[in-house]
Amino acid sequence: xxxxxxxxxxxxxxxxxxxxxxxxxxxxxxxxxxxxxxxxxxxxxxxxxxxxxxxxxxxxxxxxxxxxxxxxxxxxxxxxxxxxxxxxxxxxxxxxxxxxxxxxxxxxxxxxxxxxxxxxxxxxxxxxxxxxxxxxxxxxxxxxxxxxxxxxxxxxxxxxxxxxxxxxxxxxxxxxxxxxxxxxxxxxxxxxxxxxxxxxxxxxxxxxxxxxxxxxxxxxxxxxxxxxxxxxxxxxxxxxxxxxxxxxxxxxxxxxxxxxxxxxxxxxxxxxxxxxxxxxxxxxxxxxxxxxxxxxxxxxxxxxxxxxxxxxxxx
Numbered sequence: 001x002x003x004x005x006x007x008x009x010x011x012x013x014x015x016x017x018x019x020x021x022x023x024x025x026x027x028x029x030x031x032x033x034x035x036x037x038x039x040x041x042x043x044x045x046x047x048x049x050x051x052x053x054x055x056x057x058x059x060x061x062x063x064x065x066x067x068x069x070x071x072x073x074x075x076x077x078x079x080x081x082x083x084x085x086x087x088x089x090x091x092x093x094x095x096x097x098x099x100x101x102x103x104x105x106x107x108x109x110x111x112x113x114x115x116x117x118x119x120x121x122x123x124x125x126x127x128x129x130x131x132x133x134x135x136x137x138x139x140x141x142x143x144x145x146x147x148x149x150x151x152x153x154x155x156x157x158x159x160x161x162x163x164x165x166x167x168x169x170x171x172x173x174x175x176x177x178x179x180x181x182x183x184x185x186x187x188x189x190x191x192x193x194x195x196x197x198x199x200x201x202x203x204x205x206x207x208x209x210x211x212x213x214x215x216x217x218x219x220x221x222x223x224x225x226x227x228x229x230x231x232x233x234x235x236x237x238x239x240x241x242x243x244x245x246x247x248x249x250x251x252x253x254x255x256x257x258x259x260x261x262x263x264x265x266x267x268x269x270x271x272x273x274x275x276x277x278x279x280x281x282x283x284x285x286x287x288x289x290x291x292x293x294x295x296x297x298x299x300x301x302x303x304x305x306x307x308x309x310x311x312x313x314x315x
Contacts (some may be wrong), residue, residue, distance in 0.1 A: 048083070061141055066126070077159075092168060159238070165242030180240035198227070232260055235253040288306055
């Protein structure tokens, strides 16, 4: 991101190599004010994302369903990463780090797309958007452009700002990279395991092999939303790769964390409380942590503190 400090010509020649004629900017986003190729790239990437969302919005009007927006979350980071790489000189950045980040982002996107499709996402409108459709009535067609499509653009683009630094940083891999890799890989695994356990529970309910209203085993007895914890952790892992000192880049994972912690979790739990009633209240008493993974005894103590004593004990 643009720096307010003036451009300074380096007096060292030992790292010098010919540069393309594309305009470049020095930015505080990278250690040592590394060069980010193509000064217009940031604006170009933002415009591309906006155009894609507007096109998907038009498709949603035709379909009378907003489900096309869900593909942005799983596919845009991959596309964004490819655009950044294609604009750069092939000798920019560190190839090992670039391969590492590419594999992680693709794995994250494939998992999210698979989960979306496996749960019948294509053709099915998310319950959140169904509620908004009822709330705004005949105005939803234009409200959705800002609240559903362009609104999510801000969060997605902010989260992806870390990719610029991750792909441009040139020094060899260090402990920081392995920490970032561990965070991202663990986050993807956490999301995948959460999805598998939830899908198995849904299958049991569909086959009437369980009378439980809420999943309370596996990761779901360590956190009420382990899948969301994985999502938040992934964006912080990308930020770690970037080594950014810019508050603008830091805003990405902060916005993602805020979106999930104060919007997604609240909407989900309000819906669970409405549909499951006392069963969900009891679950909150037994699993007090909405996001972080905590041992069941600590979770129970936390739940009792915030939601009162349990009337029964879950296995």
